[in-house]
Amino acid sequence: MNEEHAYNRKNLYTIILFLLVIAGVGLKFFYAQKRENSALRVKILSLDKVKKIPLPWSRLTQESIDSINKQAAATKNNSKTMTTPTDTATPNPTLTPVVKLINEIPITDQTTEQLAKKITQNMLGINNLDLAEVDKNIEMADEIISREPNTYSAYKAKLISMIVKESKFNQNIDEYDLNKVLDNMAGFEVNSDMAARREAALIATTSNQLIALSNTLDDISILKDEISTQSSALDKSSPEYQELQLQNEQLLQREQVATENLENLQNNLNSGALLPVTLNEDIVEIPFLRLLAKNDYDAVNENAQSFIEQFPNSPIGYYYLVKSLELQGRTDDAIRVIEEATLSPEDQSALLDRLEASSGEDPKKYWEKLKF
Numbered sequence: 001m002n003e004e005h006a007y008n009r010k011n012l013y014t015i016i017l018f019l020l021v022i023a024g025v026g027l028k029f030f031y032a033q034k035r036e037n038s039a040l041r042v043k044i045l046s047l048d049k050v051k052k053i054p055l056p057w058s059r060l061t062q063e064s065i066d067s068i069n070k071q072a073a074a075t076k077n078n079s080k081t082m083t084t085p086t087d088t089a090t091p092n093p094t095l096t097p098v099v100k101l102i103n104e105i106p107i108t109d110q111t112t113e114q115l116a117k118k119i120t121q122n123m124l125g126i127n128n129l130d131l132a133e134v135d136k137n138i139e140m141a142d143e144i145i146s147r148e149p150n151t152y153s154a155y156k157a158k159l160i161s162m163i164v165k166e167s168k169f170n171q172n173i174d175e176y177d178l179n180k181v182l183d184n185m186a187g188f189e190v191n192s193d194m195a196a197r198r199e200a201a202l203i204a205t206t207s208n209q210l211i212a213l214s215n216t217l218d219d220i221s222i223l224k225d226e227i228s229t230q231s232s233a234l235d236k237s238s239p240e241y242q243e244l245q246l247q248n249e250q251l252l253q254r255e256q257v258a259t260e261n262l263e264n265l266q267n268n269l270n271s272g273a274l275l276p277v278t279l280n281e282d283i284v285e286i287p288f289l290r291l292l293a294k295n296d297y298d299a300v301n302e303n304a305q306s307f308i309e310q311f312p313n314s315p316i317g318y319y320y321l322v323k324s325l326e327l328q329g330r331t332d333d334a335i336r337v338i339e340e341a342t343l344s345p346e347d348q349s350a351l352l353d354r355l356e357a358s359s360g361e362d363p364k365k366y367w368e369k370l371k372f
Helices: 002-034 038-046 057-082 085-089 098-104 112-124 131-147 152-167 175-186 192-232 239-271 281-293 297-310 315-327 331-340 345-357 363-369
Strands: none
Touching: 038 175, 038 281, 038 297, 057 112, 057 152, 112 131, 112 152, 131 152, 152 175, 152 281, 152 363, 175 281, 192 239, 281 297, 281 315, 281 363, 297 315, 315 331, 315 345, 331 345
16 A cells, blocks of 8 residues: 555655646746747837738729629619609618628628728728727728738838727736737738839939039129129228128128038938838837737837847837836936947938927827827
8 A cells, every 4th residue: 555655645745746847848838938029029020021912902992893894884774764753862861871881791701892881981080990890990801901911001000000909098908919010021022013113202302402503503603703893893991892792791601501512412321321221110110009008018128139230220229228217217228228239320310300200209109109
């Protein structure tokens, strides 16, 4: 009996030890997941050279418009052949608005075009939707994704809706589902056309600035010649002469500033420094924004520092590290981060401008600025 008792006791200890090991591994995994640097993960995924080509959202909504137009034309033709003037002149009081009919149809039974049109309408006023409508928006986005997995805008609608649900209504959301949406969005090629348009617009803007500065310098030169001509006919001790010399000095200062700006623009254009960043930075920032909204400054600091180590030339990591330190009242530490940042002068200036522009903003209300 004693041997059997000892054997059972040994088995019990073995089971307890095994459960403790499993619990330890589980806690370690949970902690790792909690501290996972989602921003860094999304950034790395966005750098993958193999990208999915998104299905244009406009194609879905345009098909919806075409479908409605065809239905309207068919209805009109039928009414001409099947009704009398008396019939068409009297409206049917039992007709139900099309939008109401669509809302009553189960989501799985609605066409992709109907769902896209409804999501577009909802996203225009996403901040005014109630919780039930936000949940329905997520469900509709999921339905479109299940049918058209390459519809980037459906992922974006779902992402914003989930964030609104979390931030505005203080509801828990599925972290795994949110991260899956971010990962999918990072895998799309959504920047090439946009980057080309931005680049063209930027170069055009720069060219206009070059022309404007050149014209300014020409105007200054003409004014300087006029002042010189007028001054030569005046007594150097007269008030008129002194006034012209003051104007000439002001023109010289304007000429110097314009010349420096012209040289800087030309140098930047020649070096390619004005070309836009083509990475999908907006979704990279979502994890940082969520952590700031939850006052999880330790996680922000840790993730931002890791981000900086991997991407020392990107302002994003510096911005959120400084922002977190400022919100904690650690102003000296924030200044030190800015001073030690390994950013180009242009990025450093942009970082400072962004910090100044966002000063006083409530990080909990970041969701209000998300755009579809």
